[in-house]
Amino acid sequence: MNNKIHPDLQRLFLDLIQIDAVSGKEQPVADFIRSVTASLGFPAQEDGAVSLSGGNSGNIIVPVNGGGDFLLMAHMDTPRSTKGVKPQLLADRITSDGTTILGVDDRGGISAILWALRQAVEQKKAIKPCTLLFSVCEETTLAGSMFYQPSAQMTHGFVFDSHLSPGKFVSETCGAIAFKMKVKGRASHAGVAPEKGVNAIQIAAEGMRNFPFGRIDACTTANIGIIGGGTATNVVPDTVELEGEIRTDYLDQGEQMMQAVIADFEAAAIRLNGSVECAWHWDFKPYRVSPDNTPYKRMEALCRHLSLEMEGVKSMGGSDANNMNAKGLPTINLGVGAQNPHGTDEFILYDDLQMSADMALALLTEI
Structure with a gap:
């Protein structure tokens, strides 16, 4: 194990990227998530997003301590198959052997959220009421986030899915x-x-x-x-x-x-x-989350807490955050450091994966 990353986080990530689950075929990832959250005392629910996606799984929803007023979100599909992936553990990063994608997009986001929940439980930290949402078909149609309807008590959300480095986030898109x-x-x-x-x-x-x-x-x-x-x-x-x-x-x-x-x-x-x-x-649809919005303010506090340089960035691409904002839920897309996403040269730095997980943990317990 590399000393720049918690061994449990590295294992989670390596286990997740071995699961081949492109858009519409997310069921094995859904089963993995359900197993992890149930073992921590938080049973997961599956919604009816299959009616929109035509796939084999709905979104996986994990209410934590009643569901709370904010979301932590990542998507379960990869843009291309990870079948046969051979992760290479280098000095500062994890990459594939060049024959497949690595699957950081978005197994990195899932790993960060699941590790944070596990750490909070094992360290007996008070966990803020919130909802964990793992969506389907983000890479193709955004059907999962299109189907999902936030509860009336929801006020804001965080998506762990941007290729940006931790500390940077997508605050607006076309x-x-x-x-x-x-x-x-x-x-x-x-x-x-x-x-x-x-x-x-x-x-x-x-x-x-x-x-x-x-x-x-x-x-x-x-x-x-x-x-x-x-x-x-x-x-x-x-x-x-x-x-x-x-x-x-x-x-x-x-x-x-x-x-x-x-x-x-x-x-x-x-x-x-x-x-x-x-x-x-x-x-x-386009969105812009202003500095006056709750997720922006929490991101400022989060970056101060973790000594990160914060930067809100505009993107010409879309994500699940677009659909959340279109539903009236101010949501930002956080950088997890998935570099060269969708390519066979995709990689993630140990530091970035660990920091993404630390961000999720802080949002769950402190910030």
Whole structure:
């Protein structure tokens, strides 16, 4: 064992990363968590998030001393399989052997919370009433946090899931609109009777003429990343489907941009005698937690307590914290130090994993 990390924390983390559980397949991680919390005197509950995720487990909810008014949260899925992971214990870090991801995202967050609960129980510390929430499908659809409904007594939350170093946290993010377009034309033989056809690719190209690809301003981006259509070079294509996104800090701006995109495609379809269908939704909504909010204030106290340099950071990505804030629960996403997340070169420093766990322990017992 490395002397920079508590041996029980290292064992917890190494046990968790051996569990292969991608989005929708979280059941073995859920079973592991249930076993740990039950052994500490806190039985877990499973909600009905499978109805939304289509997976094999719901969210795991652990009420601690009545459930309290705040959440500690991490997600159970990994973005890619950890099957066959071979952790390498180096002088200052844990990494994989380069053939799989390590799974720090977010087994690091789960380890931190479970270790903190175990330490609090074993050291007979008074534990603040709170709720531990372990969500499903964070990496794909955020279905777990979308399904979860905080109780009326909940006032704030902490998500242990950011790649940032401990002390840094995501205090604000953009939101993301996802959209799918289906452009319809009319098929005909491209050589014999092209005038009888309506080219769906041409309509799509016209519709995209004014699309604001890339970075629009400091807080707005847009992209069309998937497109497909046509059956053969001698057939006027009758259908094109495409998918894209708009990211922005502002709900109104995002929805106005989406309506403008739809209008451009509809205008192109009318000009060229085709039609277009569009479905869109917010994958996650933007949020900003201000210094006046409870989690921000507790983070300040936490960093003073642990001698950490605090920094609130803006992110252009989403997490479970977005859904919690959208439900009216001010929530920040804490850095756990998952470096190079989603890659086979992913790693975590012993110091960062231990500090993340120390943060969870302090939130449970002191701050």
